[in-house]
Amino acid sequence: MKKISFAEFGGPEVLRLVDAEEPHAGPGQVRIAVHAAGVNPVDWRIREGQVLGAHPVELPAGVGLDAAGVVDEIGEGVDGVQLGDAVFGEGLDTYSEFSVLTAWARMPEGLTFEEAAGYPSVVETGLRVLREVGVERGQTLLVSGASGGVGSAVLQIARDRGISVIGIAGAANQDYLRGLGAIATTYGEGWAERVRGLGQVDAALDLAGSGVLRELVALTGDPRKVVTIADLGASDFGVRFSGVAGSVPDALAEAADLISRGKLHIPVEKSYALPDAAAAHIDSQAGHTRGRRVILV
Ligand SMILES: NC(=O)c1ccc[n+]([C@@H]2O[C@H](COP(=O)([O-])OP(=O)(O)OC[C@H]3O[C@@H](n4cnc5c(N)ncnc54)[C@H](OP(=O)(O)O)[C@@H]3O)[C@@H](O)[C@H]2O)c1
Numbered sequence: 001m002k003k004i005s006f007a008e009f010g011g012p013e014v015l016r017l018v019d020a021e022e023p024h025a026g027p028g029q030v031r032i033a034v035h036a037a038g039v040n041p042v043d044w045r046i047r048e049g050q051v052l053g054a055h056p057v058e059l060p061a062g063v064g065l066d067a068a069g070v071v072d073e074i075g076e077g078v079d080g081v082q083l084g085d086a087v088f089g090e091g092l093d094t095y096s097e098f099s100v101l102t103a104w105a106r107m108p109e110g111l112t113f114e115e116a117a118g119y120p121s122v123v124e125t126g127l128r129v130l131r132e133v134g135v136e137r138g139q140t141l142l143v144s145g146a147s148g149g150v151g152s153a154v155l156q157i158a159r160d161r162g163i164s165v166i167g168i169a170g171a172a173n174q175d176y177l178r179g180l181g182a183i184a185t186t187y188g189e190g191w192a193e194r195v196r197g198l199g200q201v202d203a204a205l206d207l208a209g210s211g212v213l214r215e216l217v218a219l220t221g222d223p224r225k226v227v228t229i230a231d232l233g234a235s236d237f238g239v240r241f242s243g244v245a246g247s248v249p250d251a252l253a254e255a256a257d258l259i260s261r262g263k264l265h266i267p268v269e270k271s272y273a274l275p276d277a278a279a280a281h282i283d284s285q286a287g288h289t290r291g292r293r294v295i296l297v
Contacts, residue, residue: 001098002017002018002020003096003097004016004063004096004277005061005063006059006060009057010048012281012282012285013278015047015063015281023093023096023098024073025073025074025075025100028075028078029075029078030074030078030081030101031101032069032072032098032101032104034097035069035297036068036294037066037094037099038066038117038118038122038293039064040122041284041285044281044284046063047281062092062093063094064095064096065091065121066090066094066118067089067099067101067120068088068089068113068117069086069113070086071084071085071087072084081106085106086106086116087101087104087105088105088107088111088113089102089103089104089248090103090104090120090124095295097297103120105256108256108259114296115266115268117294118268118294119264119292121149122292123252123255123258124247125150125242125245127254128242128245128246129154129229129242132242133203133225134203135163139163139202139203140163140166140201140202140203141165142204142216143167143168143207144204144212144216145168145205145206145207145208145210146173146177146180147176148289148290151169152290152291153264153266154207155167156181159180159181160258160261160264165181166185167182167185168195170288192215192218192219195219201220202220202225204216204220204226205226206228206239209228209229213231213233213239217237223239226239226240228240229241229242229243267290267291269291270293270294274296276295280293
């Protein structure tokens with residue numbers, strides 16, 4: 001089979017389309033014929049060797065955590081899924097013709113493989129940070145980095161829960177944020193004053209890592225009401241860095257429910273053919289993805 005692999009850490013040019021042995025489903029796993037793989041920033045962070053603590057890598061290594069496809073092998077001890085089922089989930093080396101998933105759920109009716117591949121990681125992360133920041137119905141949540149994959153999930157889950165959101169994104173994404181039910185404002189010079197002008201903030205999420213934690217603590221009045229997923233300087237401000245994934249099966253079940261109720265839609269900004277994975281990484285690394293980018297296999 002064909003897969004994307006890298007033999008040394010580095011820039012997008014280290015990614016190669018190679019012939020590889022097919023993986024097989026071990027106990028508690030399923031194998032899918034991959035139709036689409038989600039592109040997450042962590043994919044290129046792993047490729048660069050940035051996050052080896054959380055994601056140990058043995059070279060040569062495959063790429064990709066999220067995927068959607070059709071089950072073609074079922075591991076020992078797995079039930080509730082059949083050969084031929086269309087599923088989405090998280091697994092290993094998903095930029096590949098076949099991939100082993102460690103967590104999956106049936107794809108909701110009406111969702112394409114291309115769309116489905118964009119959900120798993122961002123929904124797990126979105127649910128986790130909402131839980132950790134402790135925001136409740138009727139309160140106002142400030143979200144920096146609101147238009148990306150995680151932001152798109154957070155805004156829609158918050159709206160479904162009756163939480164008001166002020167979203168911060170670039171000028172080109174203001175209407176997008178409003179379409180997801182948020183009050184929108186831009187980053188850049190004077191952003192904290194603009195947020196202050198929009199009202200009281202009960203809790204805040206930093207999803208962009210753009211050096212805003214001091215201001216988020218000032219706006220909420222309490223470092224315990226701020227969570228970041230992207231700023232490693234969090235402890236300097238008494239802020240929680242959220243880096244340990246919660247239950248992916250629970251997140252997928254909740255994603256499927258929200259999608260089926262028409263409450264969650266993560267748009268695909270652009271799709272790429274498998275041999276063009278490097279282009280997908282270059283575009284993701286530019287830092288302005290709206291929703292998700294996807295590799296089509
Ligand atoms: N710790 C964890 O568990 C965890 C989990 C998932 C992701 N992450 C990290 O969290 C970050 C976001 O992930 P993602 O998948 O949502 O990324 P993404 O889809 O690439 O989105 C990034 C977003 O950041 C926004 N942005 C860029 N510059 C900004 C600024 N100065 N202020 C505010 N927003 C800005 C962009 O908005 P505009 O296009 O409008 O400029 C873009 O929509 C990444 O660094 C990723 O590695 C961490």
